[in-house]
Amino acid sequence: MYNLLCVVSTFNSMWVLSSIEVGLSVLAIVLNLLTILTFVKTPSLRTPSNILILSLAITDFGVGAVVEPAYCTQLFARLGKPLKMINPDFYASMVVINAFSGVLATVLNLLIILTFVKTPSLRTPSNILILSLAITDFGAGALLQPVYCTAFLAVMTKNIILKNTVEVFRPSSFILTNASLFTITAITVDRFLALHLHLRYQELVTTKRTVIVLIVLWTSSVLLCVFLLYLEAHFAMVIVSVVLLLSLLSINIGLMLRIASIIRQHAAHIQLQQQVMNALQPGEAVNIKRSVNVMYYILGAFFLCNFPFICVILMQTFNKKLHDFVTVNVARTILMMNSSINPVIYFWRIHDMRKVALQLLRSLRRKNREYMTCESVTEDD
Numbered sequence: 001m002y003n004l005l006c007v008v009s010t011f012n013s014m015w016v017l018s019s020i021e022v023g024l025s026v027l028a029i030v031l032n033l034l035t036i037l038t039f040v041k042t043p044s045l046r047t048p049s050n051i052l053i054l055s056l057a058i059t060d061f062g063v064g065a066v067v068e069p070a071y072c073t074q075l076f077a078r079l080g081k082p083l084k085m086i087n088p089d090f091y092a093s094m095v096v097i098n099a100f101s102g103v104l105a106t107v108l109n110l111l112i113i114l115t116f117v118k119t120p121s122l123r124t125p126s127n128i129l130i131l132s133l134a135i136t137d138f139g140a141g142a143l144l145q146p147v148y149c150t151a152f153l154a155v156m157t158k159n160i161i162l163k164n165t166v167e168v169f170r171p172s173s174f175i176l177t178n179a180s181l182f183t184i185t186a187i188t189v190d191r192f193l194a195l196h197l198h199l200r201y202q203e204l205v206t207t208k209r210t211v212i213v214l215i216v217l218w219t220s221s222v223l224l225c226v227f228l229l230y231l232e233a234h235f236a237m238v239i240v241s242v243v244l245l246l247s248l249l250s251i252n253i254g255l256m257l258r259i260a261s262i263i264r265q266h267a268a269h270i271q272l273q274q275q276v277m278n279a280l281q282p283g284e285a286v287n288i289k290r291s292v293n294v295m296y297y298i299l300g301a302f303f304l305c306n307f308p309f310i311c312v313i314l315m316q317t318f319n320k321k322l323h324d325f326v327t328v329n330v331a332r333t334i335l336m337m338n339s340s341i342n343p344v345i346y347f348w349r350i351h352d353m354r355k356v357a358l359q360l361l362r363s364l365r366r367k368n369r370e371y372m373t374c375e376s377v378t379e380d381d
Contacts, residue, residue, distance in 0.1 A: 090326060091152045098145045098152075098333055101340045105141025108343035109134045111357055119356045125210040126194070126291060127353075129187045130346060132214050133298070136180040137339035144173055145336055171225055178221035178244075180338075184302055185248050186213060188255045191295050195262045238317045242310060252299055259292055294349045298342060305338035 036058065112134040116122055147169045190210075194201050224244075231237050309331040316328070347354045 091156050094329055094333060095149045095152050098149050098336065101333075101337050102141045102145030102149070105137055105145070105339035105343070108340065108347075109138035109141060111360070112343050112346060112353070113138060115353060115357045115360055118360055122352065122356065123207060125205050125207055126187070126190055128207060128210050128214070129183060129190055130350075132217075133180060133183045133187070133342060134346070136176050136183065137342050139172070139176045140180075140336055140339035144169065144176065145339075147172070148332075148336070171229060174225040174228055175221050178224050179218055180302070181245065181248050182217040182221060183214070184299060185252055186217060187295055187298065188252045188259075191292050192255045192259055192262075194291075195259060235317055238313055242314060245306070245310065249303065256296065256299065259295075263289065263292065290349060290351075294345065297345045297349060301338055301341045301345060305335050305341065309335045 113131065116127070116131045116134075151169065190205065193205055197204060228237050228240060231240070312327050312331045347357060
């Protein structure tokens with residue numbers, strides 16, 4: 001009994017330590033990345049003294065992005081045998097978290113989709129890209145997370161039939177993750193074109209062309225999934241996925257910096273800014289900076305949710321000894337929670353979408369009341 005208490009105590013202390021390290025890692029990444037971007041976007045700060053501070057921020061960012069995640073992975077790996085005693089509770093907690101996140105993602109993203117269906121005025125090229133992202137997030141909440149919960153239940157109950165249903169998780173996750181990443185990149189490119197093309201944006205970026213681009217992106221996601229599954233080799237699959245992910249993230253970051261530069265130039269030349277704004281669609285002219293901010297939030301949420309999983313998979317691919325069940329599944333759960341975070345960003349940052357969604361909810365509530373009233377009258381008769 002005493003040994004068991006010591007084991008559980010050790011497990012809890014290491015778990016707390018790893019949680020603190022994860023928090024510190026995320027904090028170090030966000031704050032130091034903010035410092036680096038501040039230097040990049042503000043030439044007046046580039047004095048000799050501040051350049052030394054920039055160098056320190058880069059090293060601190062490296063510690064938060066590489067060293068601390070590696071340390072957390074080692075802490076999880078050292079838990080070893082005690083995990084077997086804690087696994088039932090861990091399974092139960094994963095089922096609860098993923099079930100809640102899945103329901104939230106399904107409901108909120110379905111509301112986003114219905115808002116687009118009911119409101120033709122929202123069907124601009126930029127919003128159609130957000131609709132595509134909402135569809136991928138809806139798929140994650142309605143398909144991936146329930147199947148993921150089923151996988152945990154299959155292990156807990158040792159049910160062979162449930163285990164067979166989990167086979168759909170791998171290809172579905174590949175398709176939805178790739179489609180999500182491609183769509184986020186398309187959103188960034190769209191915001192860049194809106195600022196870069198000026199007068200030609202409305203002429204070149206049309207709803208029809210945006211739909212065609214999305215069809216190509218979704219088709220590419222399916223074909224890439226087939227290719228990755230055909231590789232079979234886990235190492236090659238991980239390398240291809242990570243290279244693709246890092247390449248697209250680099251493109252997004254590069255375009256974000258360019259967008260920030262263009263906005264700064266427009267702010268310095270107010271007349272030019274007015275001309276550019278008047279050239280865009282009325283809805284976009286008012287909300288151009290807000291739409292760029294939405295893009296920042298979406299990309300930031302994607303990075304924060306995917307970063308832990310990328311680190312864990314890379315470390316475990318190159319070092320088999322670091323393989324740990326808990327670490328992988330916690331990182332995967334954080335990754336899938338991105339699907340419930342995105343719709344919150346839409347409702348928080350996009351006023352028109354929030355307004356239409358609230359009107360839709362009020363309409364549904366009113367119809368429900370009318371239906372209940374009719375039912376009660378029928379029963380009285």
